[in-house]
Amino acid sequence: MMNHLPLVSLIIPTYNRAHLIGQTLDSVLVQTYTNWECIVVDDGSSDDTEKVLQIYQKKDTRFVYYNRPLDTLKGASSSRNYGLQKATGAYVIFLDSDDLLLDYCLLNRVKVVLENLSCDFWVFPMYIERGEERSLVSIPYNDDYLIDFLSCNLYWQTMCTMWKLEFVRSIGGFNPEYPRLNDPEIHIKALIQSKGNYLVCNNTVPDSVYRETPIKDKALFVKNYLSALHVFIPDISGRLVAACKTEQRYFLRGYLEHYMKDFKHNTTWRQMVNLFGVFYACRVIGFIEYYSRLSKYLGAKLFRVIFKMIKH
Known part of the structure; x- marks a missing residue:
């Protein structure tokens, strides 16, 4: 029955996260919705990332592993864009290599999408994890979320958004010249171009976990x-x-x-x-x-x- 439902492409850029990315991939493996592909794009890791991915590819052929092409700029945005080129799903979710999806995430999102097919993208609440503590990040009701993103009030992160493939391609994906501010950049572009044709699911149960890490350098x-x-x-x-x-x-x-x-x-x-x-x-x-x-x-x-x- 799942084969008749839309394919969801999960795109994960990674760089020297061999010690962490397994937890993210495990959270994908346990999804109750099974019609997905997971595209991991390596940004030039020097650790055991490739070995870790080989293990997961043997576990499940839905995992696909690429190296970012050398003729593209280094960085997570270039890696995401390359994954976007390779995606074959009708819908796309971008994850960082330390994000987590709760097991009902894809099932929950696809259900919402199928009930609101005309939208360009859909946004879902998340938990934020600081150390051992996990707390809900609520998204307030607003008539114009563009103003929030322009004002540096960012209520959701990369993995909270589910994109219609052709729409996120139409806005050019991520700007690879940005060393930071990747989330505001793509969401502001989307909010401008969609002209209100999106859905923010304020009241749904959070289905992903953003893990906040301290600034090392x-x-x-x-x-x-x-x-x-x-x-x-x-x-x-x-x-x-x-x-x-x-x-x-x-x-x-x-x-x-x-x-x-x-x-x-x-x-x-x-x-x-x-x-x-x-x-x-x-x-x-x-x-x-x-x-x-x-x-x-x-x-x-x-x-x-x-x-x-x-x-x-």
């Missing part, structure tokens, strides 16, 4: 986040203008607020000045706000330098 994390903002803000600003949503560029300042709150002390003053310039150039902030923010930031920076000199 904060300097690298901040560097990648900063680089991503330099691409993300002009890219999304341009898309909003093209979609006649110019006034919504205002909401993108949420990403500046988030960066300043958590990472400004890990950033040089030159980098911060350049970042302010990006938001100003894209008309996310105006002339007066630009110089106000710049003056406050540089004034506070100078005060800390003088205070340290006096203390010394």
Whole structure:
């Protein structure tokens, strides 16, 4: 009977996760919905990832293993896009190599999809796991989730979305030039293009687990986040203008607020000045706000330098 139901393609990018990816693959294996294919794309691992995948391929031929082509950019986004090229299912779910699906996930999602076939994509709640604790991430009701994503209010992660294959291909998948902010990028593109033709299942039981891991190399994390903002803000600003949503560029300042709150002390003053310039150039902030923010930031920076000199 399952063979008459739609094929779901699960796409997993991975890099040196031989010690973790087995848990993700096990969560796929126990799905009560059986008409799936699982495409794992290796981003150039140097550990035993290939050996682990060979074991799973022997267990189940629905697992498919590829290496990311060398003529594509390194990164999870390129790997996801390559998996998207190889997908043969009617619907697609992207997983990270440490995400988990609960055993009813695919069955639950396919049922919702078949009852709402006209949608471009469907979003389902998740649990977030921090250490040994697992908690529900609720998705509030909203008339326009685009505003949330533009404002850096991200209520769901990559694996929460089930995509219609032709739709996610039509928006170009993920932008491989983004070292971070991959989730906001693809969802903002989707929310703009779908024009409300999507379904957020606020009240359904969470069916996936996002495992939050501590930042191991904060300097690298901040560097990648900063680089991503330099691409993300002009890219999304341009898309909003093209979609006649110019006034919504205002909401993108949420990403500046988030960066300043958590990472400004890990950033040089030159980098911060350049970042302010990006938001100003894209008309996310105006002339007066630009110089106000710049003056406050540089004034506070100078005060800390003088205070340290006096203390010394």
